[in-house]
Amino acid sequence: MKETLSIGEISALFNLNVQTLIYYDSIGLLVPAERNPKNGYRRYRFDQIYRLATIRYLLRLGYSLKEIHASYLESRDIDSTLEQLKKQSGILRKKAENLLNTDRAIQQKIRFIEQELPKVDIERVSVKEFPERRYFPIGGEELLYGDDSFYLNPTVVFYKDDSKYFGAYLFDDGENPNQQKETTDFLRFPVIPAGRFLCGYHQGAYEHIYESTRRIRDAGGEFDLADITVNFNIIDQFVERDSKNYITEVQIPIIDSEEHRVRLLIL
Known part of the structure; x- marks a missing residue:
């Protein structure tokens, strides 16, 4: 198992654009473990994939990058996580309900x-x-x-x-x-x-x-x-x-x- 991965390898592993990883680096959300001083090439420790996986998970749940970076990643424990997940579930259910109501209205207009x-x-x-x-x-x-x-x-x-x-x-x-x-x-x-x-x-x-x-x-x-x-x-x-x-x-x-x-x- 490799100890470090290049930005290209991380990109392929997560099916992410390289520019996305560069942006995460620029805002301090996912900073590479090593950076070649001559050519600027980034390398990531293998265990950093878990942090990136958590970022992807939170984005899928509807959190913004600002929310993830400002509070969630550094303050996780079982109690706070469950509370946050319940809150986010309520937000997503409300959005889903609004989308369904919008779709019903669209379907009625079509008919x-x-x-x-x-x-x-x-x-x-x-x-x-x-x-x-x-x-x-x-x-x-x-x-x-x-x-x-x-x-x-x-x-x-x-x-x-x-x-x-x-x-x-x-x-x-x-x-x-x-x-x-x-x-x-x-x-x-x-x-x-x-x-x-x-x-x-x-x-x-x-x-x-x-x-x-x-x-x-x-x-x-x-x-x-x-x-x-x-x-x-x-x-x-x-x-x-x-x-x-x-x-x-x-x-x-x-x-x-x-x-x-x-x-x-x-x-």
Whole structure:
């Protein structure tokens, strides 16, 4: 067994880039036992591989190099190690939960687009009936871009006169309804009331959506229509760069009863 190993041998042993080992040396994390004064070649004692293995292990657990160097390597004992591992396990579980929730939102958005896009007929206006639908409330446009829900979920926009209110649509395609309710505390979120809606589509930039809304309202002149419009962004700026290709479904609630009218007032 060799007493010392070259930086190349250490690199091959751990499948690490030589530059990584040079960096570890520069910050004092893994300093070679010997350095040739003439050519600067580094050599490491064989037992230094255990220190490097510990560094790799801690990096795999999610510790930063700063954390490893500042405290962990020099203060290990069974009690402190177990305490640190429990703490790190909690951090990793939280990260994993956040990643799973993000992936669920992404999958829901994919399914929403794939389900809604084939239905699009830009000129058609029709009456559709929907069950209750839930959304995560975001608020006005000034709050929109600071909320991660806006980026991950399909966007629903409530228009009333000149005001707009944004939400993240909690699209439920029925594939994992119980899982969704558990992970998002589904029933806490506000509801778009069930009922009939006069529906049509807008294609293009959002600044011109009022023109499409007027066209759809005109087409449904025989209905008693709410003054609220519920718009679902199917193709938006996150999936299409050209605003001319944005597609939004415009849904205008049809007021069938006084009870329905009251419910719409609290949307």
